[in-house]
Amino acid sequence: MSSATIKDVANECGLSVATVSRVLNNSANVSERSAKKVHEAIEKLGYSPNFLGRNLRKRETNVILVTMPTSEHSFYMKIVAGIQQYCQSRGYDVICASFNNSSEVEVRQMNMLFNRTVDGVILLGTSYSADTLNKMANTYNIALCCEGVEGADVLTVVVDDEQGGYDAVKSLIKLGHRRIAFIGANDNSASSSKRKAGYLRALGDFQLPVDDDLICCGTFEYEHGGEAMEKLMSLPEPPTAVFCVSDLLAISAVHKAHEMGLEAGKDIAVMGFDNITMCEMMLPSVSTVEQPCKEMGELVVKKLLANIAAVGGEKDNKCYIVPHRIILRDSTFQIK
Amino acid sequence: MSSATIKDVANECGLSVATVSRVLNNSANVSERSAKKVHEAIEKLGYSPNFLGRNLRKRETNVILVTMPTSEHSFYMKIVAGIQQYCQSRGYDVICASFNNSSEVEVRQMNMLFNRTVDGVILLGTSYSADTLNKMANTYNIALCCEGVEGADVLTVVVDDEQGGYDAVKSLIKLGHRRIAFIGANDNSASSSKRKAGYLRALGDFQLPVDDDLICCGTFEYEHGGEAMEKLMSLPEPPTAVFCVSDLLAISAVHKAHEMGLEAGKDIAVMGFDNITMCEMMLPSVSTVEQPCKEMGELVVKKLLANIAAVGGEKDNKCYIVPHRIILRDSTFQIK
DNA sequence: TGCACAATGTAAATCGTTTACATTTGTGCA
DNA sequence: TGCACAAATGTAAACGATTTACATTGTGCA
Numbered sequence: 001m002s003s004a005t006i007k008d009v010a011n012e013c014g015l016s017v018a019t020v021s022r023v024l025n026n027s028a029n030v031s032e033r034s035a036k037k038v039h040e041a042i043e044k045l046g047y048s049p050n051f052l053g054r055n056l057r058k059r060e061t062n063v064i065l066v067t068m069p070t071s072e073h074s075f076y077m078k079i080v081a082g083i084q085q086y087c088q089s090r091g092y093d094v095i096c097a098s099f100n101n102s103s104e105v106e107v108r109q110m111n112m113l114f115n116r117t118v119d120g121v122i123l124l125g126t127s128y129s130a131d132t133l134n135k136m137a138n139t140y141n142i143a144l145c146c147e148g149v150e151g152a153d154v155l156t157v158v159v160d161d162e163q164g165g166y167d168a169v170k171s172l173i174k175l176g177h178r179r180i181a182f183i184g185a186n187d188n189s190a191s192s193s194k195r196k197a198g199y200l201r202a203l204g205d206f207q208l209p210v211d212d213d214l215i216c217c218g219t220f221e222y223e224h225g226g227e228a229m230e231k232l233m234s235l236p237e238p239p240t241a242v243f244c245v246s247d248l249l250a251i252s253a254v255h256k257a258h259e260m261g262l263e264a265g266k267d268i269a270v271m272g273f274d275n276i277t278m279c280e281m282m283l284p285s286v287s288t289v290e291q292p293c294k295e296m297g298e299l300v301v302k303k304l305l306a307n308i309a310a311v312g313g314e315k316d317n318k319c320y321i322v323p324h325r326i327i328l329r330d331s332t333f334q335i336k
Numbered sequence: 337m338s339s340a341t342i343k344d345v346a347n348e349c350g351l352s353v354a355t356v357s358r359v360l361n362n363s364a365n366v367s368e369r370s371a372k373k374v375h376e377a378i379e380k381l382g383y384s385p386n387f388l389g390r391n392l393r394k395r396e397t398n399v400i401l402v403t404m405p406t407s408e409h410s411f412y413m414k415i416v417a418g419i420q421q422y423c424q425s426r427g428y429d430v431i432c433a434s435f436n437n438s439s440e441v442e443v444r445q446m447n448m449l450f451n452r453t454v455d456g457v458i459l460l461g462t463s464y465s466a467d468t469l470n471k472m473a474n475t476y477n478i479a480l481c482c483e484g485v486e487g488a489d490v491l492t493v494v495v496d497d498e499q500g501g502y503d504a505v506k507s508l509i510k511l512g513h514r515r516i517a518f519i520g521a522n523d524n525s526a527s528s529s530k531r532k533a534g535y536l537r538a539l540g541d542f543q544l545p546v547d548d549d550l551i552c553c554g555t556f557e558y559e560h561g562g563e564a565m566e567k568l569m570s571l572p573e574p575p576t577a578v579f580c581v582s583d584l585l586a587i588s589a590v591h592k593a594h595e596m597g598l599e600a601g602k603d604i605a606v607m608g609f610d611n612i613t614m615c616e617m618m619l620p621s622v623s624t625v626e627q628p629c630k631e632m633g634e635l636v637v638k639k640l641l642a643n644i645a646a647v648g649g650e651k652d653n654k655c656y657i658v659p660h661r662i663i664l665r666d667s668t669f670q671i672k
Numbered sequence: 673t674g675c676a677c678a679a680t681g682t683a684a685a686t687c688g689t690t691t692a693c694a695t696t697t698g699t700g701c702a
Numbered sequence: 703t704g705c706a707c708a709a710a711t712g713t714a715a716a717c718g719a720t721t722t723a724c725a726t727t728g729t730g731c732a
Binding site: 005006007017018021022024025027049050051052053054055056057058 | 687688689690691
């Protein structure tokens with residue numbers, strides 16, 4: 001538990017630092033006898049290599065930064081778990097940083113990429129424009145996950161949000177619902193606006209009318225779900241089902257319904273998106289469109305590390321679509 | 337957005353590297369005119385100092401590592417938010433890493449401290465023994481938060497768990513409950529065992545009998561809450577209230593009660609600990625003992641940074657107690 | 673003019689590691 | 703035995719910044 005250097009190890013075992021370094025990096029051309037001596041010295045001194053020195057020389061850090069708008073959504077942490085798992089097996093470390101929805105803080109954090117504190121960044125949502133992202137991707141290794149940016153030719157891993165929205169609404173229709181509301185963020189969010197497009201396409205496919213009163217666009221904040229729900233259920237002809245673009249909004253809607261004396265899963269069907277852990281814990285449990293968080297995290301970091309390893313070569317800037325899945329629980333029900 | 341070096345900056349503004357460095361480090365004896373020129377050059381080149389080079393020389397990294405048993409509990413992320421906020425204002429960065437309840441991974445992560453990749457570590461729960469922690473604290477800067485370790489003379493920030501348990505149970509007693517159960521982890525967890533001690537003291541103070549059938553020790557896992565609840569409510573004489581050592585366990589208990597046809601807040605009172613965001617979102621909302629997460633995070637990192645700054649001096653290894661607060665919501669009720 | 677002092681430059685050392693290149697050692701074969 | 707060649711090891715520069723001793727220049731004031 002000390003701070004021995006490679007020099008100390010070299011002295012201890014009577015070899016040069018170069019040889020010690022070679023042993024450390026499993027390079028060829030080291031005799032077994034020397035390797036053994038080095039390992040003994042390392043053991044004895046409790047030596048572990050200093051990352052700063054190593055990385056300064058190697059011009060890489062083996063650290064991946066994950067940035068997110070807020071760290072308090074368990075959805076993000078699920079993705080981080082997937083990223084971490086894959087990184088662990090590849091000798092990379094993961095830094096998480098949330099920029100609290102402040103683009104100023106986000107810029108500050110991205111400096112870690114520019115000054116080579118980290119080898120790559122995965123953005124779980126961003127305030128950067130497609131243009132800026134494209135420029136960054138030229139020089140540095142970045143990737144988007146969960147939340148794509150229209151027009152950004154950057155490595156991206158997302159579910160098919162439009163299809164997810166479509167499938168969610170279709171499943172409500174299959175349950176007999178005809179008057180289905182939408183609660184989402186505004187169209188600045190790519191994911192929200194695509195899920196809305198899916199909602200509209202499903203209505204169209206099943207010859208259901210689009211009623212603007214049933215479409216509530218606002219933010220991803222918890223409060224918006226309840227406010228929208230209150231408005232919806234006070235309509236002369238309220239919906240029998242609500243599709244929300246996030247589980248948090250759905251839970252807020254369930255909550256507000258309860259306050260209004262309505263029971264989700266009986267008086268009103270509520271469907272979310274993401275499948276955060278809370279969905280199962282809620283009473284009633286919340287139906288949703290599952291995003292395979294862990295798999296998304298693993299995939300995005302796998303591709304990102306491949307880009308980092310591809311020194312001179314062409315980088316992968318494709319958009320990967322991972323499969324979503326409808327999960328019906330107690331907050332939705334069949335209309336008789 | 338390039339990777340200019342301090343040399344490039346020096347060339348750009350026609351000054352020497354030394355002067356640029358002096359400006360960067362706010363050292364005295366630099367004319368305003370030069371400082372201005374340097375800043376302009378920095379601006380123009382988009383320069384930011386290479387973290388590795390700087391910190392290798394300065395023997396510090398300005399990074400704090402926060403380790404936790406799992407990243408998927410929002411409770412931890414609330415504390416991290418507090419830590420981050422304070423660090424941001426002090427020019428420190430925060431790394432989060434969860435060791436997934438594996439002491440092997442935890443050891444691996446702590447290497448970041450030993451090889452000087454980070455300046456200090458805050459442990460939100462640990463598998464290290466008091467002995468090992470004490471040894472570490474001799475050479476390195478570490479702190480415990482939320483979960484203390486008995487016998488560890490290490491900087492610590494916690495609530496008074498015993499008193500928290502006491503107050504929770506006392507508040508249930510004040511609501512008229514006489515038969516109160518306990519759901520907790522086993523006594524390896526300092527926090528759980530202290531909260532249990534508080535539970536027992538409260539029963540004693542109010543002359544209520546201790547019934548071993550009402551004491552369910554297991555783990556912090558979600559499942560344990562439900563299992564314990566099932567056992568409790570199947571007793572010949574079931575409790576009218578349950579105190580759980582975490583909100584997650586409480587929510588699990590509420591859930592199981594529901595499955596058994598019992599309504600928390602009406603048929604059985606349930607009280608948790610922590611005040612995670614989910615408490616307010618649940619139906620019924622969950623009564624709890626609040627831990628001031630953000631304040632705890634700020635306090636622990638403030639003290640840790642002070643220790644880091646105190647180069648030669650004596651380190652602060654005190655245990656700071658922050659105030660908890662009882663919050664009564666819908667999952668508890670007055671017995672008539 | 674000359675002295676003191678502030679501002680700046682020069683250049684080397686340093687942090688811990690990796691690595692290109694140089695050197696030594698060892699082995700097999702003629 | 704001696705030579706060639708490979709294997710093993712050593713040497714020293716490099717990575718990018720900071721720090722420092724020392725040298726130089728410029729400025730104001732007595």
